[in-house]
Amino acid sequence: MTSAQTGGHTAELRGFRQVQTLAYECAEAVAAQLKPGVSEREAARMQRRWLRERGVRDWFHLPFAWFGDRTAFVGFRIPLQFFPTDRRLEAGMPFILDMAPIYKGFTADIGYSGSLGPNPLHDKLITDLQAHRELILRGVRERRPLREIYQDVDRLMVRQGYANRHRAYPFGVIAHKVGRVKERRSSPHVFGFGTQSLKGLAADALHGHRDGWSPLWSPYQFSDHPPQPGLWAVEPHLGFRGTGAKFEEILVVTDSRDAEESAFWLDDDLPHVRRWAKETCR
Amino acid sequence: MSEGGHMTGAVAIEGARERRVRADGVELCVAELGDRAQPTVLLVHGYPDSKEVWSEVAVRLAERFHVVLYDVRGHGGSTAPKPLRGGFTLEKLTDDFLAVADAVSPDRPVHLVGHDWGSVQGWEFVTVERAEGRIASFTSMSGPSLDHMGHWIKRRMKRPTPRRVAQLLGQGAKSWYVYVLHTPLLPELAWRGPLGRRWPGMVRRAEKLPQGGYPTPSLPTDAAHGAWLYRDNMRARLAHPRDDAYAHAPVQLITPLEDPFLSEQLYDDLESWAPRLTRRTLSAKHWIPRTRPDQLASWITEFVMATEGGRPAPTATGKYTDRFGGQLVLVTGAAGGIGRATAFAFAEAGARVVAVDLDAEGAARTAELSRLIGAPESWAETVDVSDEQAMEKLAEKVAAEYGVVDVLVNNAGIGLSGSFLDTTTEDWRKVLDVNLWGVIHGCRLFGKQMAERGQGGHIVNTASAAAYLPSRSLPAYGTSKAAVLMLSECLRAELAGQGIGVSAICPGIVNTSITSTARFTGVDAEEEKRRQRKTARLYGLRNYPPEKVADAVLRAVVRNQAVVPVSPEAHGGRLLSRLAPRALRALARLEPPL
Numbered sequence: 001m002t003s004a005q006t007g008g009h010t011a012e013l014r015g016f017r018q019v020q021t022l023a024y025e026c027a028e029a030v031a032a033q034l035k036p037g038v039s040e041r042e043a044a045r046m047q048r049r050w051l052r053e054r055g056v057r058d059w060f061h062l063p064f065a066w067f068g069d070r071t072a073f074v075g076f077r078i079p080l081q082f083f084p085t086d087r088r089l090e091a092g093m094p095f096i097l098d099m100a101p102i103y104k105g106f107t108a109d110i111g112y113s114g115s116l117g118p119n120p121l122h123d124k125l126i127t128d129l130q131a132h133r134e135l136i137l138r139g140v141r142e143r144r145p146l147r148e149i150y151q152d153v154d155r156l157m158v159r160q161g162y163a164n165r166h167r168a169y170p171f172g173v174i175a176h177k178v179g180r181v182k183e184r185r186s187s188p189h190v191f192g193f194g195t196q197s198l199k200g201l202a203a204d205a206l207h208g209h210r211d212g213w214s215p216l217w218s219p220y221q222f223s224d225h226p227p228q229p230g231l232w233a234v235e236p237h238l239g240f241r242g243t244g245a246k247f248e249e250i251l252v253v254t255d256s257r258d259a260e261e262s263a264f265w266l267d268d269d270l271p272h273v274r275r276w277a278k279e280t281c282r
Numbered sequence: 283m284s285e286g287g288h289m290t291g292a293v294a295i296e297g298a299r300e301r302r303v304r305a306d307g308v309e310l311c312v313a314e315l316g317d318r319a320q321p322t323v324l325l326v327h328g329y330p331d332s333k334e335v336w337s338e339v340a341v342r343l344a345e346r347f348h349v350v351l352y353d354v355r356g357h358g359g360s361t362a363p364k365p366l367r368g369g370f371t372l373e374k375l376t377d378d379f380l381a382v383a384d385a386v387s388p389d390r391p392v393h394l395v396g397h398d399w400g401s402v403q404g405w406e407f408v409t410v411e412r413a414e415g416r417i418a419s420f421t422s423m424s425g426p427s428l429d430h431m432g433h434w435i436k437r438r439m440k441r442p443t444p445r446r447v448a449q450l451l452g453q454g455a456k457s458w459y460v461y462v463l464h465t466p467l468l469p470e471l472a473w474r475g476p477l478g479r480r481w482p483g484m485v486r487r488a489e490k491l492p493q494g495g496y497p498t499p500s501l502p503t504d505a506a507h508g509a510w511l512y513r514d515n516m517r518a519r520l521a522h523p524r525d526d527a528y529a530h531a532p533v534q535l536i537t538p539l540e541d542p543f544l545s546e547q548l549y550d551d552l553e554s555w556a557p558r559l560t561r562r563t564l565s566a567k568h569w570i571p572r573t574r575p576d577q578l579a580s581w582i583t584e585f586v587m588a589t590e591g592g593r594p595a596p597t598a599t600g601k602y603t604d605r606f607g608g609q610l611v612l613v614t615g616a617a618g619g620i621g622r623a624t625a626f627a628f629a630e631a632g633a634r635v636v637a638v639d640l641d642a643e644g645a646a647r648t649a650e651l652s653r654l655i656g657a658p659e660s661w662a663e664t665v666d667v668s669d670e671q672a673m674e675k676l677a678e679k680v681a682a683e684y685g686v687v688d689v690l691v692n693n694a695g696i697g698l699s700g701s702f703l704d705t706t707t708e709d710w711r712k713v714l715d716v717n718l719w720g721v722i723h724g725c726r727l728f729g730k731q732m733a734e735r736g737q738g739g740h741i742v743n744t745a746s747a748a749a750y751l752p753s754r755s756l757p758a759y760g761t762s763k764a765a766v767l768m769l770s771e772c773l774r775a776e777l778a779g780q781g782i783g784v785s786a787i788c789p790g791i792v793n794t795s796i797t798s799t800a801r802f803t804g805v806d807a808e809e810e811k812r813r814q815r816k817t818a819r820l821y822g823l824r825n826y827p828p829e830k831v832a833d834a835v836l837r838a839v840v841r842n843q844a845v846v847p848v849s850p851e852a853h854g855g856r857l858l859s860r861l862a863p864r865a866l867r868a869l870a871r872l873e874p875p876l
Contacts, residue, residue: 121654158795159644161622161651241626241655 012180013252015106016231017267020250024270026050027097027112034116036091040065040084043097051101058187060100060107060178060197068093071113072244073168083192094122094243100178100197100233102187107178107197109233111248112271125238125245128160130276132236133247133265136174140227140253140263147223150174153236154219165239166246167219175234177204177215178250227253227263247272295337295351297344300359303352305381306374311359312352312382316344321418321590322387323347323582326379328398328425329512330473330481330505332358334498335397338575339582346583347393350386354378354400356507358500370510372406372428372519379407383416391418391531393586397571399511401425409527409555419589421534421582424541424568426548428515430555432523434548449547456543463512470506478502488542489569490781492736496572532558534585536578537604538566560585561604565842566738566781573781574737576686580608600630600656602836607632608658612680612687614667614724615694617644619794620744623832624691625649629657631836636680636687638663639694659684667694667720677727686735689839692724693744695763697800699813699874702757704804710758712801717762718769725773729782738781740839743770745786747852750859752870767845774844783842788856789831790849791824813876 030046043065051063066073067087071094076082089095093116100109115122132153139149153174157164166174181196188195204215214222217232235248250266298313313333323343325336333351343349355378356362356370363369383392394417396404405427407413408420426434438446463469472478482497533556537546546563553559562581566574584607600606611628615621616637622644625635629652637652637660639645645662652660661684665676680687698705698713721743732739746763748756770786777784797818802810826849834848847853858866 121651124651124654158618159647161626161647240651241630 012106013266015104016108016250019101019103019106020108020110020267021269022051022054022056022103023099023101023108023110024112026054026099026101027110028271030097031095031112031114034089034095034114036089036116038089039086040067040070041086043067043089043095044084047097047099051099054103056101056103058102058181058183058196059189059194060102060109060181061194062189062192063097063099064192066096066098066244068095069242070244071096072163072239072242073165074239074242076168079170079191089116091117092119094119094245096244096246098246098248102181102194102197105180105183107181107231108250109176109178109235109248111235111237111246113245113247119243121240121243122245125162125240125243126272126275127279128162129236129238129245129247129272131156131160132238133273136234136236137251137263137265140251141259143226143262145224145226146217147219147221147225150217150219150223157238160238161240163239164237165244166235166237169235169237171216171218171220173216173218174236175217175232175251177201177228177230178233179204179231229253229255231266295334295340297341298351301385303382303385305355306377307363307369308355308378309361310352310355310378310382312350312386313340314386315340315349316347318348320346320348321586322383322390322392323349323586324379324383324386324392324394325349325351326394326396326400326403327351327354327357328396328400328402329508330497330501331398332498332500332504334358334496335569335571337495339571339578342575342579343582347586348387350382350392352378352382354403354508356510357504358498362507366507366510368514370507370514372403372515375403376407376410376413379403380413380416391416393417393419393421393582393589394531395421395423395582396425397423398425398568399508402428402515405430405527405529408529408531408533409524414530417531419532419534419585420529421536421585423536423570423578424538424544426544427527427555428519429523429527430552431548432520434551435520436523437551449545453545453548456545459543460512460516463509464516469509473505473509474502478505481505485569489567489573490779491569491572494572527555529556529558532556532560532585532589534560534562534581536562536564536570536581538568538570538574539563540565540567543568562607563604564738565783565840576735576737577609577688584608600627600632602631602840603656605631605840606689606836609633609688610636610680610685611689611691612636612638612728613691613693614638614665614720615744616648616662617641619796620789620792620828620831620835621691621693622648623828624693624835625652625660626655627829627832627836628689629653629655629660632656632658633689634658634684635660636663636684637661638665638667638676640664640666667692667723668715670719670723673720673723673727677731680728681731686731686737687728687739688732689740689742690724690728690732691742691744691835692721692766693742694720695744695746695796697796698758698803699755699800699817700803700805701754705758706803709801709803713758713762714765717759718765721766721769725769729773729777732782733777733780736780740783740785740842741770741773741777742785742787742835742838743767745770745788745845747788747790747847747849747855749786749788751855751866753874754870754872755874771844783839785835785838785843786845787831787835787838788845788847788852789834790826790847790852790855791821792826792828792831792849793821793824794828797821816876 044063047063098111213225213228232251237246256262303310327335353360401422402425611633613625616625617639635652637645637648642664649660649662695717745767748760749763749767774784802813838846847856
């Protein structure tokens, strides 16, 4: 992406928005079907089936589902532990559905947090995520180095009394770049990640390495650069004593000089945003 | 059954209305307190006691409940069966209980509470069919079901693993008095003679009982009659325990951990007999109705209310819920780091939490989240621990509004680094004011309340590994923490006699915000900022979580540990300070890499 919202761009963003909406619809549909006794594997399979039925053929990564204290990645040591297990859902348990479908070449990567029945603690975590969404957007619009924004998020989490759980993701990323993917007949994946997307990420990493930026937004030195124009899937993840909550959605970064246009969330009509709006109305 | 008559004799319970209830060949002396319209709580005493053992608990419970106590047959104001032999079987005791329950609460089941033999009886009542529907809940203290105990012994005899043999021998040794009571005549003679005279003094000294109308003058007769409780039931039940002794009401088990007569392991398999079981433990000896009336009244109240409301009793899921459920815990420096993690750990264990900090917003946040993870109540208080008057006000407010603190965690502290010659008097004052005087005020004010209440408690002071690791860069901080360590040790010695434990925690390098607020002396503001950042980064790399320190705090209280190093470097340092102090002195000369 080189300039702000030209016609082509609007069309492209529409594509991304469409798949992101589709993914969140999937999350809500699957969440509505969850009941006590459903396992993580089953929940992941339900997401997969729902999206395949609606034309998704390729994935940035296959759907994940985490239940109970796995929402806070308790005791996670190796990346294999992210994959769905036979953990079964119980009443009051928090859960997270995380999926990254590719539809007509557009990638989405979303995270949906919920709980099976009332869970006041989990509600509180979701409410507290709102401040992070605002903090991240503000930081990016101010063109602060990504690493510093990451540290701001960290500090806010500590102040809120929570632990930073996105640190458990590969490279500790709070966000990563996503882009368009060529549609191929076959779409193999390794360790849950689509090869096409990995190729895109690797290409970005190579370019970035030459120009001093990285497609991974991490706490490390290689993220010590201003926001790079493009689409970033942002996923702040809070953890608190065995309960975790996150959202994940796409942040559009452009090179526009206008603050509002330099960075904006791809779509504000998302479950968590609607939920916060309802909370503030109350 | 008939009522009437007036009871004479020593009645030590204030405001009690007395009546007599006739049951199978005996007349029972029954006392009632409180509003009859409220749920009935029925207290049954043990051996060698009379209903007056409950006097302190009863008056506390009477504020909310209809409280009923009676003297077991042959004890206190109740008459003894004739002949004595065969008159004390559990079947007859069940008749007595049902007679009393029908007299005082004919329409509603009662909430039964038993201590010692009262609890042994309670288990019989709550597991026999004919009392089903008459008991709403049962709180058991220091008295197992003889049937459960019979099975417990049988299981261990049948498959004697080393551990099981040890458990058998342990309980066997603790039961020495049971064998003595089985000898004929001798116990009666002893009780009516020298033992009866000496017993009040002996038990007061051994159990550290407070002064008061206990034991009552009827003790020699009570104890002589009560020997038949053992003779009529023990051998028969232990040899042939019932197989259907399942509880038909929810049970709360309160176990004093220092009980010289009963080991905790007796209750290991209790869940299979009482599926709706709530466990509570407390650090005390056998006579808890005398030594811990506040705690018992609060647990009984909570359990009765929960049963009446149909709610499950505890919502907290933490590791030490049995120990800290409903207790009042005050943590200073609770807006972040170790203090906040400690408050959360206590909240998870079901404690009521007072979060104290200078940072009002942070303290409020700690209190709010505490409620979400299991604290039944929590409050935030904005106080500077170094401010004597503010601390006095806090202590008054806490005592008046929330109660006497059961566990106090003096955790608030600030960091100060830099050479001695660069440290100004102002720097010294600041660090000593918070780190030392804050602890002194806390111990002085809340420790005094604990001691005056006379029902135990625990004080935890956050010292530091710097308390025993000399360093050229931490003269003021290390001094303040060394003082806290010694203060804790001295206070521990002083308060031990009153059942109040004192622990000093030495965390080591823990990833908290103390680094980013620490003062560095002898450098300009910019250099100070840089050093704060650098230290924060190093502490972040070490990344030892405050949650582990919080776990150590709870463990220290449960085990009543004196000095608790937490992280490996704190442990290593303590070892070195004993084995090779000269090596530490050499290390102390090194400049830290900042």
